[in-house]
Structures are given as C-alpha cells and as structure tokens.
Amino acid sequence: MTTTAAPATAPFRFFDVHVVRTERRSPSVVRITFGGERLADMASGGRDQRFKLFLPQPHQSRPVFDDTGDGWYTAWRAQDPAERAVMRTYTIREQRHEPEEFDVDFLLHGVDAAGHSPASGPACRWAASAGPGDRLAVLAPTVEDNGGVDFRPPTGTDWILLTGDGTALPAVAGILAWLTPGTRAKVFLEIDHEDDRQHLPGFADADLTWIVRDAAGTPGGEPVLDALRAAELPEGTPYAWIAGEAGSVKAQRRHLVQERGFDRRTVKFTGYWRRGATEEDLIAELTAAAAASASQD
Ligand SMILES: Cc1cc2nc3c(=O)[nH]c(=O)nc-3n(C[C@H](O)[C@H](O)[C@H](O)COP(=O)(O)OP(=O)(O)OC[C@H]3O[C@@H](n4cnc5c(N)ncnc54)[C@H](O)[C@@H]3O)c2cc1C
Structure with missing residues (x-):
C-alpha cells in the first residue's frame, strides 16, 4: 500500500x-x-x-x-x-x-x-x-505524466468504484472531473457534517452516496465498509480506487478482494492518514522498513 x-x-x-x-x-x-x-x-x-x-x-x-x-x-x-x-x-x-x-x-x-x-x-x-x-x-x-498520480484504470475497465473520506474528497473530485463522459462510477464518500457535501462536476455517469459520520451513528465503526457491504455493485470489470484512514482502507480492500472477488491488481488503495500516527511516524516506519530490507540484501 x-x-x-x-x-x-x-x-x-x-x-x-x-x-x-x-x-x-x-x-x-x-x-x-x-x-x-x-x-x-x-x-x-x-x-x-x-x-x-x-x-x-x-x-x-x-x-x-x-x-x-x-x-x-x-x-x-x-x-x-x-x-x-x-x-x-x-x-x-x-x-x-x-x-x-x-x-x-x-x-x-x-x-x-x-x-x-x-x-x-x-x-x-x-x-x-x-x-x-x-x-x-x-x-x-513539472510534467503532467508523473508518478504522483495513482488513478490509472487499465484498458478494459467497465466501471469505476471510488471510496474516500474528507482527506480523499479533493482526489475524488479530480478523478470525477477527469473521467470521460458516460463512464459508470459508483462513489462512496464519508464526511463529518451534512454541510460538507460538495458539488462534484463531471461528465461520468456517477452514482454518489454521501455518508455523514454523525448520522451514521457508529462511533469507531466503519461506515464506508458497511455501505460497501450493503451495496449492489454493477456487472462488468471494475477498477477500484480507495483512500482514507489506513485501517479502513485495508478493510475495504479485503472486502473487495476476498468477498466480492475483485482482482487485487485492479484495486488501488492508499492510506491517506493513520489513526494515532503523525506523518513523521509513518515516514519513520517506512525508513526503518527500508533499512531493515537493505540489511537483509
Ligand atoms: C497522497 C495523499 C493525499 C492527501 N491529500 C489530502 C488533501 O488534499 N486534503 C487533506 O485534508 N488531507 C490530505 N491527505 C491527508 C493528510 O496528509 C493527513 O491528514 C495529515 O496527517 C495531516 O497532517 P497534520 O499535520 O494535520 O496531522 P499529523 O501531524 O500528521 O497528525 C496528527 C494527529 O492527527 C491525526 N489525523 C491526521 N489526519 C486525520 C484526519 N483526517 N482525521 C482525524 N485525525 C487525523 C493523526 O492520526 C495524528 O494522531 C493526503 C494524504 C496523502 C497520503
């Protein structure tokens, strides 16, 4: 990830x-x-x-x-x-x-x-x-085709699944604005307040579900995972892009691959933050893991 x-x-x-x-x-x-x-x-x-x-x-x-x-x-x-x-x-x-x-x-x-x-x-x-x-x-x-863009659906994709929380909302907005007209997309967005909903312009045939954390009434729960579990997903070959809190993102990926039969190569999942960890903590972990793997070579 x-x-x-x-x-x-x-x-x-x-x-x-x-x-x-x-x-x-x-x-x-x-x-x-x-x-x-x-x-x-x-x-x-x-x-x-x-x-x-x-x-x-x-x-x-x-x-x-x-x-x-x-x-x-x-x-x-x-x-x-x-x-x-x-x-x-x-x-x-x-x-x-x-x-x-x-x-x-x-x-x-x-x-x-x-x-x-x-x-x-x-x-x-x-x-x-x-x-x-x-x-x-x-x-x-400095160039448009760069390694900082993860959303890359392969040829042959029939429909797109996007899930995210408030930190991923800017990315989801950018993806929806980029999709070609008529692309089928199913989107689940978790927000803190009813008024955090945004107008997300684009030409995709997007079915948006807003999940308001307060209204979901599940403190410490997994509102997006619950919504995904309950969702009827389209037929055809999917490409999934998932971002948000690291633990939630992993659980959603597991659900898609193990319970829904998604090909793991078509699920791009990214932890945008992790509960209880700062970005310095995450960098320190990555650095330590890289050092440990280098010492085994
Ligand atoms: C590729 C990528 C793109 C991102 N894009 C955006 C973006 O456009 N907009 C945006 O707002 N964020 C975005 N994020 C997430 C953002 O980088 C993190 O939320 C970051 O931790 C915020 O830094 P901070 O200094 O506020 O908190 P930190 O010092 O990193 O963390 C302090 C504490 O706050 C907690 N925390 C961090 N984020 C959240 C959160 N969302 N909700 C609750 N607790 C939290 C941490 O677990 C920690 O306990 C992105 C992350 C990635 C990896």
Missing part, C-alpha cells in the same frame, strides 16, 4: 509559494489558493495528483529548508526536527493559469467549533489560521 514515502524529485521540483486567498468551503474544509513566481512550470496531472507541502514551524514565518535537488530528502532528515520544515502530503485540487494558481482543500480534523485544535496536527493548524501572504514551499510535478 502506498502511504507517504518520499517521492523521487524528478519530474518534481521545489516551488516557493504564498497564500493568495483562503475560503471556508464547509464546516470541515478550508480551501487555500496558492500563487508563486515560477508556477507556470508546475504541471498537475489532475485526478489524485499528490504533492509535498513544506510548512514553517509555529515560531517561524517561512519554512527552513535547503533545496539541494536530488539530495533534498537526506538533507531534510539531517536537519533539527524542531527547526526543519514540516513535510506533509496533499492533493492538488485544481491548477489554473493566467493567473498561475492552484487550490488545496484542507480537512480541518480535530478543530472544534471555537477554532481550538488540541487533537490536530501542524498542517491542519497552519491551514486553519493561514492568511494572504503566508509563505511555504512545495515539491510539485
């Missing part, structure tokens, strides 16, 4: 960007529009295009970071964790030209109605209080 491994730099590059505007789109989502001098060189592949965000620490006004080209990851890891830029993974919700801008939809997890965020993380806290002119750096693609 893909989680948050450091991407290869090429065809990605660092861009200095600043906040152009922010817009509270719904109770749980703030959309931040970024601009920057060299953004004409950025090229989103659309769909679920991922990129890396480098945020300042709370006591800094801009991220402390050296763009060392291909050696950036080693250089970043060697920096003092209390001073180096905080790295997080997000989705390019939409890129536009003239003016050169792109949008990112941040889910405000762990932020209460009064704006307090005791259970949140640095990216979410940053997004909740960001304003025009705030600066950060991003590692983003």
